[in-house]
Amino acid sequence: MTLSLQIAWLFLLPVPIACIAWTVTHEEIFKEPREFCVKCSKEGSLLKKKFFYLFTCEYCFSHYVTAAMLLLTNFKLLLPDWRGYIIAGFSLVWIANIYMSLYARIRMDIKKEKIDIAEKEEQLNNRK
Template sequence: MAGAPASIPQQIFWLLILSMPVACVARTVVFEEVFREPREFCRRQCRDCQAFLLRKFFYLFTCEYCFSHYVAAGFVALTDFKLLLSDWRGYVISIFATVIVANTYLNLYARLRVDITQAKVETRRLETALEGQTATDDRKDV
């Protein structure tokens, strides 16, 4: 986004798009199996470490919301994305705006997963009921 300042619609577009990989990286590190061992190490450290700053540092890798701030800062620096203002304040605004949009995406994704899981449970329940009814009907035919 270097060069002339982007228009507000372009900035909003960048905000919405840039928040997607931020949400993806934050969720992957904090929840997915591929990072389980480092995450468990960080949980132990944030629980057992004596030094306050080290406990807080390790906590960052166990909290999706906290970690998303650092991921957002990294992506904003990587893309040179500024929101509303073309100086350093534009970076600050863009980091926090990216965090809130990314966390909105994460909440929507979590809700979608709950809905999908609920639909799967309901489908299994119906399939089991139909199988039971079919077995009962088959016994009646004999």
């Protein structure tokens, strides 16, 4: 795989990684399993706590999603052997987490705008 193709993969593959990690750790569709995992991550053995915690932290979970994606795609970065997997793994996690941070920031800005609009509409309605 050429270096330019590897770079394209490096910036495209984190998109589904970030999507999966964010959805499992934040979105409403996984709320009940996540709440169960939060509860289990606070009690029991250390191994049990750590296992369940990984489903509540997008950074932690993104490592496992990345490992699955590497197995699925056989993507290696810079080197054609096992070292390429390691470089690719940490690089993909890093970029996926940048994407998730940007997404969180955008969502926060949108939520703030919705609150501001609702407050202004309420003020207008109170004046009438």
